[in-house]
Amino acid sequence: MAEDVRCGIPSDRLAGYAAYFGIPIELLADQGRASNDEALLAALFAAREEAVTPQFALWKNLGADFRRQYCADNTDAYMASLLQVLRGVHLLHLLYPPAREIHRGCLQIRGVDGQALNGRGSLFHQGEALPFVAGVSRFGGNLHLTCHFRDSRLLGRLMTEDPLRHFALSRRKPFYLDWLGVGDCLSGPATCAFMQCHTERLEAVKGQNPDELFRQSCLAVRRQAGPVPGDP
Known part of the structure; x- marks a missing residue:
């Protein structure tokens, strides 16, 4: 994938990479973005976390809401x-x-x-x-x-x-x-x-x-x- 990005690849293949990793295509299409860019790494890790989330209704429906509430309840100051x-x-x-x-x-x-x-x-x-x-x-x-x-x-x-x-x-x-x-x-x-x-x-x-x-x-x-x- 790194070679494809460096040499230039069709947009449909880039879209395939983005779909595979579960991240916005803009993060891969931006030529000025380094491989260790914070936004790119955050998106990759978030997508990975979502991918390993157990696939049953309670997690699918409440997972994101639970994470938001958990973060709000456990701030650095608290x-x-x-x-x-x-x-x-x-x-x-x-x-x-x-x-x-x-x-x-x-x-x-x-x-x-x-x-x-x-x-x-x-x-x-x-x-x-x-x-x-x-x-x-x-x-x-x-x-x-x-x-x-x-x-x-x-x-x-x-x-x-x-x-x-x-x-x-x-x-x-x-x-x-x-x-x-x-x-x-x-x-x-x-x-x-x-x-x-x-x-x-x-x-x-x-x-x-x-x-x-x-x-x-x-x-x-x-x-x-x-x-x-x-x-x-």
């Missing part, structure tokens, strides 16, 4: 404010009702990755650590926490009220959030399960490395006996 509230290491207590076993873990919110906060965590089950990666974003009036376990077999999604909506929520000491969600079962039949989760941020000592605090917290949680129903 992400910076949310990071100020959530950054740090949080203790995690997870319950799968009606089961009464309480699972403990740690979650570290580390920074901003595009239009979401990124983090990592570890959940302890039957003495084993289950590491996961996490992302936090807003949609409407709620925060969404997505946890993808590194074995690529477990996925969880939790929701809670956006703490930035209310001054009192964001200023809690200690700061905590209560989440509700669904995810894959840790044990038993391979089915989805309802989840209740409580997270509480640890107050770091001034100058303490947050990665070291996360490591120490994971070790401490792993060594502790699991809580039982009735514990505070």
